[in-house]
Amino acid sequence: MTEQDFVPSPYEHLIPQGKTSWRSPSNIALVKYWGKLANQIPANPSISFTLNTAETITSLDYKLRKKGSEGFSFDLRFEGKPKDDFKPKIETFFHRIATYLPFLTQYHFEIDTHNSFPHSSGIASSASSMAALSLCLMELELALYPEMDENYFFKKASFLARLGSGSACRSIKGPIVEWGHHKGINNSSDLFGTLYKGEVHAVFQNYQDTILLVDKGEKKVSSTAGHALMHNHPFARERFAQAHENITRLTSVFKDGDLDLFIQVVESEALTLHAMMMTSLPYFILMKPQTLVIIEKIWAYRTATQIPVCFTLDAGANVHVLYPERDRDKVLQFIKNELVAYCENGQYICDQIGYGSKKV
Numbered sequence: 001m002t003e004q005d006f007v008p009s010p011y012e013h014l015i016p017q018g019k020t021s022w023r024s025p026s027n028i029a030l031v032k033y034w035g036k037l038a039n040q041i042p043a044n045p046s047i048s049f050t051l052n053t054a055e056t057i058t059s060l061d062y063k064l065r066k067k068g069s070e071g072f073s074f075d076l077r078f079e080g081k082p083k084d085d086f087k088p089k090i091e092t093f094f095h096r097i098a099t100y101l102p103f104l105t106q107y108h109f110e111i112d113t114h115n116s117f118p119h120s121s122g123i124a125s126s127a128s129s130m131a132a133l134s135l136c137l138m139e140l141e142l143a144l145y146p147e148m149d150e151n152y153f154f155k156k157a158s159f160l161a162r163l164g165s166g167s168a169c170r171s172i173k174g175p176i177v178e179w180g181h182h183k184g185i186n187n188s189s190d191l192f193g194t195l196y197k198g199e200v201h202a203v204f205q206n207y208q209d210t211i212l213l214v215d216k217g218e219k220k221v222s223s224t225a226g227h228a229l230m231h232n233h234p235f236a237r238e239r240f241a242q243a244h245e246n247i248t249r250l251t252s253v254f255k256d257g258d259l260d261l262f263i264q265v266v267e268s269e270a271l272t273l274h275a276m277m278m279t280s281l282p283y284f285i286l287m288k289p290q291t292l293v294i295i296e297k298i299w300a301y302r303t304a305t306q307i308p309v310c311f312t313l314d315a316g317a318n319v320h321v322l323y324p325e326r327d328r329d330k331v332l333q334f335i336k337n338e339l340v341a342y343c344e345n346g347q348y349i350c351d352q353i354g355y356g357s358k359k360v
């Protein structure tokens with residue numbers, strides 16, 4: 001498919017008004033997207049677990065504007081209050097997707113959004129929020145084209161979400177989503193995320209992700225700025241090639257359930273992501289001392305108990321602790337006994353693999 005396939009034919013009629021609501025989960029990348037080309041095209045493929053509990057719930061009220069209205073018209077409420085500082089992000093998003101949803105200038109929108117996770121917990125909300133908003137907009141497009149096929153609906157929602165925030169395209173479906181062209185994955189595309197259809201071993205069913213909130217502050221360097229630093233990065237070419245190889249390795253891990261190899265790929269990806277940040281120019285560090293203490297403690301616990309628990313990181317100091325459901329009680333006890341002390345205000349979120357966005 002190409003971008004052109006997402007440009008609709010002219011609408012025959014516009015409905016006067018309506019309301020829709022979607023909930024979209026966050027996702028955690030196992031192989032990381034870090035570096036992009038123009039128009040939100042990823043420099044390398046990535047693959048993620050869709051989460052279940054950490055989610056954004058968005059409702060969209062739409063009302064037809066007077067004929068000939070120009071520009072975009074919308075109001076935004078976040079957790080019940082007007083949130084003007086989020087508006088530029090939505091405005092940019094609308095500009096990027098206007099070719100694919102020409103109705104955007106013809107409606108006034110009331111966007112109401114809230115997260116299930118604590119406000120400014122430092123966990124990425126752009127993925128879940130852009131996914132939920134894209135699905136609401138697709139719901140309006142579906143009302144205009146009731147014959148639209150379901151497959152196209154979700155593909156285009158992912159395509160739009162990607163234009164809002166790259167990783168958001170992996171939050172439409174679940175439990176495992178791949179984004180970016182990869183020779184070993186059928187129908188993989190740089191334009192949208194694809195539900196992973198390969199064989200997946202039972203050990204990954206309900207795989208757990210406990211998110212340790214190490215630092216809830218605003219990030220010093222945004223993901224968007226970090227991606228840009230991969231241009232002319234001395235290790236970029238090797239890094240992009242490595243991501244392709246790591247996806248190949250994960251496809252065999254998913255099939256065989258080889259958790260030793262899973263741990264190796266996932267932890268190496270997390271540390272490589274941060275190594276890319278540390279070797280950018282300007283260089284920067286998003287981990288905190290507590291992040292490193294937690295990593296050391298996970299390694300010591302794994303060696304002592306042989307329980308296959310591992311960590312991954314996103315673009316921040318928080319630590320995602322990943323482990324099979326069968327080890328849940330033991331690992332949660334370990335987290336309470338040894339890791340919670342390093343979380344800001346002792347906060348952490350218990351989550352697990354989930355099945356993607358849902359209409360409310």
Ligand code: DP6
Pocket residue numbers: 028029031032033034040046124126164165166167168223224227273314315
């Ligand atoms: C480290 O998707 O937040 O979480 O496309 O600029 O919005 P933009 O970036 P974003 O980057 C996510 C980076 C990451 C890795 C990942 O999720 O794959």
